[in-house]
Ligand code: PEP
């Protein structure tokens with residue numbers, strides 16, 4: 001059960017509500033986000049919710065049968081749209097496009113990517129400065145200095161930044177230089193990281209774990225929401241299956257399933273989802289047709305020379321074509 005509180009509720013009124021709920025053998029968790037105050041109540045006993053409705057300070061009460069509560073679509077009217085400022089949204093009904101290199105490498109690469117995005121009307125740039133690499137000897141990113149350099153160039157061009165945060169200690173140093181914190185597939189269930197991201201007033205995109213279920217992804221988002229941050233986006237980025245012909249298997253099924261289960265925006269990452277450059281476009285289009293709110297993919301001026309993930313990275317010509325096709329697909333879908 002989710003009890004939405006009036007924004008002006010007094011402490012005694014709140015305490016009265018909590019003690020009444022506890023007297024019904026429900027466990028309570030108080031949640032205060034940027035948008036609202038809630039009490040999440042977990043329990044089994046059936047009772048008439050009108051008993052609570054009479055208490056003052058309650059804006060709304062919702063019964064939610066799912067085990068995850070705040071991210072469930074069952075209680076919320078409408079969908080969550082994450083506002084990144086300056087007219088940039090994820091989940092507002094338009095298709096959000098986020099593109100950029102796997103890793104931020106140098107100033108020239110960043111500027112060329114920004115110019116490419118601006119030319120194509122893309123407002124959000126992706127890029128890693130802290131890179132999770134399977135091998136400790138691979139390029140691990142430019143770190144915070146790379147992010148600051150990128151931020152300076154991106155701000156001049158009106159471009160928003162999404163970048164991966166790998167550990168709690170990086171949140172504070174990255175905070176002023178990113179618009180969206182990305183939680184990588186290897187960190188989907190790093191609950192300490194999720195808790196801490198719940199304390200910041202900044203959007204968070206959580207990628208699905210490499211072997212994670214849809215439900216586990218929803219619980220990860222529930223952690224961030226319950227800790228106070230409802231500016232959340234989910235990302236299907238491919239899961240590990242028995243198939244070895246592709247790097248991962250983009251689970252297109254997850255897109256409509258997630259959209260049915262949660263009010264949060266759902267985006268897809270076809271680059272990591274298939275891992276093969278020439279097939280990024282068809283898979284991206286499939287994700288749009290399945291209802292994705294956005295696409296995040298990798299592009300580089302010279303993919304062959306990219307510091308990481310070159311094999312799945314589009315050059316700027318391919319990227320321009322993909323952007324056009326994504327926009328066409330999105331229009332087509334709305335005409336259905
Ligand atoms: C990335 O986006 O470059 C990345 C490392 O993604 P994932 O966490 O999905 O592997």
Ligand code: MN
Pocket residue numbers: 102103272298308309
């Ligand atoms: Mn990558």
